[in-house]
Structures are given as C-alpha cells and as structure tokens.
Amino acid sequence: MKSIAVIGGGITGITTAYALVRRGFRVTVFERHRYAAMETSFANGGQLSASNAEVWNHWSTVLKGLKWMLRQDAPLLVNPRPSWHKISWFAEFLAAIPRYEANTIATARLAIAARTPLLAWAEEEGIEFDLRQEGILHIYRDRAGFEHAGRVSKLLGAGGLERHPVTPQEMRSIEPTLAGAYFGGYYTRSDATGDIHQFTTGLAAAAQRRGATILQGCEVDQVQSTGAQAHVTMRCDGAAQRSSFDGLVICAGTASRALAAQLGDRVNIYPVKGYSITVRLDDASSQAGAPTVSLLDDETKLVTSRLGTDRFRVAGTAEFNGFNRDIRADRIRPLVDWVEQCFPAVNTRQIVPWAGLRPMMPNLMPRVGRGRSPCVFYNTGHGHLGWTLSAITAQQIGGIVEETLDNRSSFAKVALSPT
Numbered sequence: 539m540k541s542i543a544v545i546g547g548g549i550t551g552i553t554t555a556y557a558l559v560r561r562g563f564r565v566t567v568f569e570r571h572r573y574a575a576m577e578t579s580f581a582n583g584g585q586l587s588a589s590n591a592e593v594w595n596h597w598s599t600v601l602k603g604l605k606w607m608l609r610q611d612a613p614l615l616v617n618p619r620p621s622w623h624k625i626s627w628f629a630e631f632l633a634a635i636p637r638y639e640a641n642t643i644a645t646a647r648l649a650i651a652a653r654t655p656l657l658a659w660a661e662e663e664g665i666e667f668d669l670r671q672e673g674i675l676h677i678y679r680d681r682a683g684f685e686h687a688g689r690v691s692k693l694l695g696a697g698g699l700e701r702h703p704v705t706p707q708e709m710r711s712i713e714p715t716l717a718g719a720y721f722g723g724y725y726t727r728s729d730a731t732g733d734i735h736q737f738t739t740g741l742a743a744a745a746q747r748r749g750a751t752i753l754q755g756c757e758v759d760q761v762q763s764t765g766a767q768a769h770v771t772m773r774c775d776g777a778a779q780r781s782s783f784d785g786l787v788i789c790a791g792t793a794s795r796a797l798a799a800q801l802g803d804r805v806n807i808y809p810v811k812g813y814s815i816t817v818r819l820d821d822a823s824s825q826a827g828a829p830t831v832s833l834l835d836d837e838t839k840l841v842t843s844r845l846g847t848d849r850f851r852v853a854g855t856a857e858f859n860g861f862n863r864d865i866r867a868d869r870i871r872p873l874v875d876w877v878e879q880c881f882p883a884v885n886t887r888q889i890v891p892w893a894g895l896r897p898m899m900p901n902l903m904p905r906v907g908r909g910r911s912p913c914v915f916y917n918t919g920h921g922h923l924g925w926t927l928s929a930i931t932a933q934q935i936g937g938i939v940e941e942t943l944d945n946r947s948s949f950a951k952v953a954l955s956p957t
C-alpha cells in the first residue's frame with residue numbers, strides 16, 4: 539500500500555484524501571487547525587454553480603475594477619500598495635485574457651462533471667449538508683448586464699450547461715420573495731447549494747472510517763522531495779516530527795504557493811478576500827420572506843444560499859489585500875443593505891459575519907497535476923469555485939497519483955528484474 543500525505547484539511551484536501559483512500563492508498567492529512575474546514579471552506583456562498591463558471595479574465599472586468607477602485611463599497615477593492623506577488627499575479631491575469639472563452643467552457647464542463655461524484659459521496663456516506671436542488675437564478679438590473687449574460691450563456695452552453703433567459707415576471711414565479719425591479723434573469727435549474735463546512739467535516743469522518751488518518755492541530759513547516767520519497771516536517775501540538783511518504787499532495791489553499799516554492803514549483807495563488815453574512819431566520823416571517831432558490835446578483839457580485847429553514851447566507855466581494863483576514867464593518871454593511879433591499883421581510887437583527895481568502899490562480903483555473911518532482915502533486919487554487927469543482931478535481935488528482943506511482947513501481951520492477 540503506497541502512502542500519501544495530503545497537506546490541508548479544507549474542501550480540496552478532504553475530497554482528495556477521500557478519493558485517494560477509495561483507490562487503496564494509505565492517506566495522512568495534515569491540518570493546522572483543530573478541525574477540518576476552518577479557513578476558506580468555512581462559510582462561503584454555498585453555491586454548487588456551473589452557471590458561475592465564467593472566468594474573470596475579461597477586459598470588462600478590468601475596466602469595472604478600475605472604476606470600482608474609487609468606491610469603498612464596491613464589490614472589488616485593491617490595496618494600491620505594490621508587491622511582487624500582486625504585480626506578477628495581475629500580469630498573469632491579463633496574459634490569460636485570450637484564454638477567456640476556452641477557460642470558461644472548460645470550467646463549465648468541470649463543474650457539471652463534479653455534480654455526480656459529490657452527490658454520490660454524500661448519499662453513500664450519509665452526509666447531511668443542507669443540500670438544496672432548486673437551481674440558481676442570475677439577476678440583472680440593466681440591459682447591458684443581461685446582454686453580457688447572454689454571451690456567457692453561449693459559452694456555458696458549449697461546456698454542456700443548460701440555462702435559459704427569464705423575464706421579470708418569470709423571475710417572480712421562480713423566487714416570489716425577491717423584491718425590486720429587474721431587466722431580466724438567467725435560470726439554471728440543474729445547479730444546487732449546500733453547506734461546505736458540514737459536507738467537508740462529514741466527508742472527513744467518512745475518509746477516517748475508510749482508513750485515512752487526519753492529523754488535526756498539525757502545521758507543516760517544511761516539505762522536501764528526493765524524487766522517490768517526500769518528506770514532511772511538522773509540529774503537532776507543539777512537538778516537531780518528520781515523516782516520509784511515497785507521494786505528497788498539496789491542497790493548502792492560500793498557503794500552497796509558499797509550500798510549492800519549497801519544492802521548486804511555481805503556483806502563483808493570490809489570496810482574494812471575500813465576505814459572507816449568515817442571517818439567522820428565527821421568526822416565521824423571516825423564514826417565509828427569505829429565498830429558497832439561490833441567487834447571483836451580477837451587478838453587486840453577491841451570491842445567496844438558503845441553508846436549512848433557519849439560515850440565509852449571502853457572500854461576495856473581492857479584495858486584493860494580501861493575507862489580511864480582518865472582517866471590516868464597511869465591507870459587511872453592503873451585504874446587510876442588499877438583504878434589506880431585496881428581502882424586506884427578513885429580520886437582519888442577527889447576522890454572523892465572516893471573511894475568507896479565495897486561493898486564486900491568475901487564469902482562474904485550478905492547478906491539478908504533478909509537480910517538478912515525480913512524487914509531488916497539486917490539487918489547489920480553485921478560487922471562487924472550490925466548492926463547486928472539489929469532487930471532480932479530487933477524482934482527477936486521484937487518477938494522476940495512481941497512474942504516476944503505478945508507473946514508478948513497474949519501472950522499478952523492470953529495472954530490478956534479471957536480464
């Protein structure tokens with residue numbers, strides 16, 4: 539049985555561990571927090587959204603971003619202080635603009651393919667995660683936004699996604715609680731929502747039942763590879779330890795870039811901060827007044843999920859401000875205002891604010907594959923779609939690890955056999 543270390547116990551690390559343990563590997567996950575899914579996989583937007591597969595590498599995003607830089611409550615905020623990390627990331631972001639169409643189509647394909655394994659694993663392992671399969675409705679207040687969505691729809695269609703335009707009247711029948719005047723919408727019936735934290739902790743328990751070891755409270759300080767073995771140096775509850783494995787998969791979210799650098803690989807992930815609020819729906823009128831269909835407001839870049847009967851999650855905004863995790867009141871306020879405008883019957887007295895760092899690659903495509911060393915692998919950099927894509931990229935990396943290590947064993951056997 540080959541041994542694999544997985545670094546990171548967020549959605550990508552736990553799905554990777556689960557996929558590997560199902561393929562018969564001896565898996566050890568290292569997670570620095572006491573529990574799984576305590577960083578970006580804690581309180582995200584909840585959308586399992588092939589309909590949000592459009593990558594951001596488009597000149598219209600750049601123009602909007604420049605306009606928004608002057609507004610404190612804008613969906614995008616860039617700290618103008620330069621850093622090599624930020625400059626190199628933006629340069630690569632611009633360089634990926636010619637791949638906008640191809641990458642959007644590829645992401646849509648991945649997101650659709652991810653649905654089957656994710657739902658099958660949840661079913662097989664009995665994981666409750668407030669799954670809701672009522673579709674996602676994109677809403678537009680003006681013609682320009684709606685027409686851009688039409689062009690995006692064609693690309694999503696090329697990736698296999700069925701989504702159709704809806705009139706304001708149809709929007710009201712899809713989600714009757716939504717207030718306000720709209721130009722139109724796009725509805726994707728096949729998309730879904732669910733609680734990423736509940737799913738990840740449930741799948742972590744399932745992986746353990748199947749034999750994986752999950753070491754929580756263990757921070758990995760150093761990773762090395764000889765080509766035949768990977769070495770991991772970590773501190774578990776304060777005590778330093780070193781272990782060796784046949785393979786190593788980096789799934790460390792925004793920390794993946796620094797770990798990759800130790801291994802001689804360049805994985806230019808930038809931490810793109812986002813915020814969410816979870817509104818407690820404690821009274822009957824709030825429960826009736828909050829939507830059950832998931833929404834994506836393209837103008838404000840906010841997404842929503844109804845989690846069970848008594849939680850309503852609203853998430854969004856993108857902030858380029860390094861590893862800063864502060865929850866800023868002036869960034870949370872627009873989310874609360876949005877709920878009050880769109881869902882006036884919802885009581886916003888009790889909200890739980892949260893901030894997380896999206897591990898984002900400049901071309902918005904996850905890094906899934908081998909590193910420079912034959913026993914190093916990556917499944918990381920899923921940006922704004924880590925929840926949506928997690929199950930399929932875990933399956934992909936499982937296949938790549940298996941194939942690589944099998945080839946290595948057969949090569950070693952051939953090399954050892956007498957001539």
Ligand SMILES: Cc1cc2nc3c(=O)[nH]c(=O)nc-3n(C[C@H](O)[C@H](O)[C@H](O)COP(=O)(O)OP(=O)(O)OC[C@H]3O[C@@H](n4cnc5c(N)ncnc54)[C@H](O)[C@@H]3O)c2cc1C
Nearest residue numbers: 546548550570578579583584585758791812923924925926
């Ligand atoms: C506001 C917001 C809304 C979002 N909404 C959606 C959505 O609706 N749909 C969607 O698909 N995606 C969404 N996302 C994106 C999604 O949440 C992320 O892509 C995903 O959670 C990233 O998972 P991860 O496993 O890569 O990273 P993480 O969840 O951050 O996991 C990485 C783990 O690695 C651990 N780690 C790091 N370094 C070390 C080390 N040295 N030693 C040990 N452990 C280490 C960390 O502690 C962490 O637990 C959203 C993100 C944000 C911020």
